[in-house]
Amino acid sequence: MSRAAFYRLRARGKAPRLLKLPNGQIRIRRSDLDSWWDTCEVSAC
Known part of the structure; x- marks a missing residue:
C-alpha cells in the first residue's frame, strides 16, 4: 500500500489506530494492524 493511499484512509477514519510518539513519529500497534488487516x-471464492 502506498503512503498516499494509507494517508487517504487515515483521513477518512478507516485506518488502524495510530500512536504519536513525543518526538512526532507515528506508530501502529501490531495487534491493531493485524485486526485492521483482518477486516x-x-x-476470494
Missing part, C-alpha cells in the same frame, strides 16, 4: 480481507 480488510475479502473472500
Whole structure:
C-alpha cells in the first residue's frame, strides 16, 4: 500500500489506530494492524 493511499484512509477514519510518539513519529500497534488487516480481507471464492 502506498503512503498516499494509507494517508487517504487515515483521513477518512478507516485506518488502524495510530500512536504519536513525543518526538512526532507515528506508530501502529501490531495487534491493531493485524485486526485492521483482518477486516480488510475479502473472500476470494
